[in-house]
Amino acid sequence: MKPDLAVPGKRVLITAGAGGIGRAMAETFADAGARVHICDVDTKAIDSLRAARPAITSTVCDVSDLKQVDALFADVKRILGGLDVLINNAGIAGPTGKIEDISIADWERCIAIDLNGIFYCTRLGMPMIKAAGGGSIINLSSTAGRLGFPLRSPYAAAKWAVVGLTQSLAMEAGPDHVRVNCIQPGIVEGDRIDRVAAAKAQAFGISVEEQKKRMVADVSMRLMVSAQDIANMALFLASDAGKHVSGQSLPVCGNVEVLR
Numbered sequence: 001m002k003p004d005l006a007v008p009g010k011r012v013l014i015t016a017g018a019g020g021i022g023r024a025m026a027e028t029f030a031d032a033g034a035r036v037h038i039c040d041v042d043t044k045a046i047d048s049l050r051a052a053r054p055a056i057t058s059t060v061c062d063v064s065d066l067k068q069v070d071a072l073f074a075d076v077k078r079i080l081g082g083l084d085v086l087i088n089n090a091g092i093a094g095p096t097g098k099i100e101d102i103s104i105a106d107w108e109r110c111i112a113i114d115l116n117g118i119f120y121c122t123r124l125g126m127p128m129i130k131a132a133g134g135g136s137i138i139n140l141s142s143t144a145g146r147l148g149f150p151l152r153s154p155y156a157a158a159k160w161a162v163v164g165l166t167q168s169l170a171m172e173a174g175p176d177h178v179r180v181n182c183i184q185p186g187i188v189e190g191d192r193i194d195r196v197a198a199a200k201a202q203a204f205g206i207s208v209e210e211q212k213k214r215m216v217a218d219v220s221m222r223l224m225v226s227a228q229d230i231a232n233m234a235l236f237l238a239s240d241a242g243k244h245v246s247g248q249s250l251p252v253c254g255n256v257e258v259l260r
Contacts, residue, residue: 005239008033011080011132012238013072015063015121016090017056018045020190021140024227025087025234026056032235037080039063039072039090063090063117064109073124083128084135085238088118091140093192094155107154114158118165126173134177136238139166140230141182141249143256150260159184163249170247179246181237186253187215189224221254 017038094110145159
């Protein structure tokens, strides 16, 4: 029998789901039959998603704030009536600099969103998924969670920690039929990378296109990936096609060889 990538009726929560990778996942899951609720801090992005996809419900929430996370899960219980899939997508890039030049505030903010936010959401989401008879938790790590990333130590530290958390939770929750995996995106095309490429091109005195070529030179396939590529992997993991996949860190990156 062919694997089924549909998730009809599945109740799905996606953090930072109003834009970028999160929006691609929200729309992909909705198209696959899921009931999708998202949270985000960007109210304009939420309004845009509501206008385009009114069936996708939403809550304004900063996942690093415990009270806001409590309110988010109260909304999930009220609107969805339970939870089958949790996608911890929220994250920030964090500061750039040598470790001795990184402020305590910048370090703590990066860890608060990229790691603590996953903990805050999972500690509330896990019991709901267990009560549903099992399901899937998908955490967003990064290629910076499998490679060293000089000048980006807070981000790399958080994304490596996500891998350890994922593997530990897969072992802990497996007997309750909850599978836990993480996705490690590479260079994801979009507005954020366009801004990074433009800034670096100006600093190096080269064209934006040349800078983009430099960025993919350390990718075996010499390409960027799309937000849809990440969404496709998430759908696979949450569907019956991925029902025996757990505890894994799955790069979607064209094989990034080194981070500079």
